[in-house]
Amino acid sequence: MIVAVTAAATTRVAELERLAARTWRGLEEEPYGDWLLRAGGGFTGRANSVLVTGDPPEGLRAAVAAVTAWYADRGLRACAAVPTPGGEAADAAFAAAGWTRDEDTLVLVGPADPWPGADDPVLLDDAPDEVWLAGYRHRGAALPAVAAAVLRHAERPLFASVRPDPATDRPAAVARGVVSDGCLVVSAVTVDEPYRRRGLATAVMAALATEARTRGATSCLLQVTASNTPALALYARLGFTEHHRYHYRWAPPS
Numbered sequence: 001m002i003v004a005v006t007a008a009a010t011t012r013v014a015e016l017e018r019l020a021a022r023t024w025r026g027l028e029e030e031p032y033g034d035w036l037l038r039a040g041g042g043f044t045g046r047a048n049s050v051l052v053t054g055d056p057p058e059g060l061r062a063a064v065a066a067v068t069a070w071y072a073d074r075g076l077r078a079c080a081a082v083p084t085p086g087g088e089a090a091d092a093a094f095a096a097a098g099w100t101r102d103e104d105t106l107v108l109v110g111p112a113d114p115w116p117g118a119d120d121p122v123l124l125d126d127a128p129d130e131v132w133l134a135g136y137r138h139r140g141a142a143l144p145a146v147a148a149a150v151l152r153h154a155e156r157p158l159f160a161s162v163r164p165d166p167a168t169d170r171p172a173a174v175a176r177g178v179v180s181d182g183c184l185v186v187s188a189v190t191v192d193e194p195y196r197r198r199g200l201a202t203a204v205m206a207a208l209a210t211e212a213r214t215r216g217a218t219s220c221l222l223q224v225t226a227s228n229t230p231a232l233a234l235y236a237r238l239g240f241t242e243h244h245r246y247h248y249r250w251a252p253p254s
């Protein structure tokens with residue numbers, strides 16, 4: 001009985017990871033057995049890592065070498081996104097090859113609700129303009145030129161922003177959402193520091209959820225690093241719970 005539960009959990013993790021991968025894609029993608037190779041000019045781990053779900057087409061030692069070569073051909077340091085449960089054997093193979101491990105990222109799930117207390121006017125667009133891009137800080141840094149192409153590279157993405165002062169070239173808050181198989185996947189939630197603790201993260205997420213429900217979404221998924229304590233507290237208040245985790249493995253620098 002325990003084995004059956006574990007297998008079911010592993011299958012569900014793989015399903016959610018593949019769903020999320022459809023909403024944040026590499027500009028180049030190539031199946032490698034059940035794995036998915038992704039490259040996007042180096043912008044974000046999700047768009048530039050091999051998604052390790054299921055099995056590769058050859059043994060794990062050979063698979064690690066093949067993945068390393070695929071990224072080297074594109075001038076990128078090889079990276080693997082390893083979810084658990086399900087990725088333990090592959091993770092051990094990457095570790096044995098000297099690949100370093102990042103911190104855990106939590107995959108949270110909840111209902112696609114227009115959460116209460118979000119009354120600020122939110123602008124929704126189907127593409128990110130320069131103001132939206134100025135508001136998104138990936139790991140605290142401004143975006144590279146390739147970012148806009150990666151952000152747009154999904155089916156009908158939504159870009160939410162709060163712009164209290166239209167004369168400024170930077171919004172107070174932004175977020176991105178994509179609906180896939182009835183699930184709203186939220187990403188890029190960023191609130192400019194002077195506007196924090198005013199409920200603007202909830203506002204942009206609620207606007208995305210309201211539109212997502214017209215597209216058939218009933219659930220919501222988002223990803224947040226384990227060290228992001230303020231975000232985890234917010235998402236817990238909004239009713240999100242942890243489904244599983246993943247982490248990145250990075251090949252030794254060439």
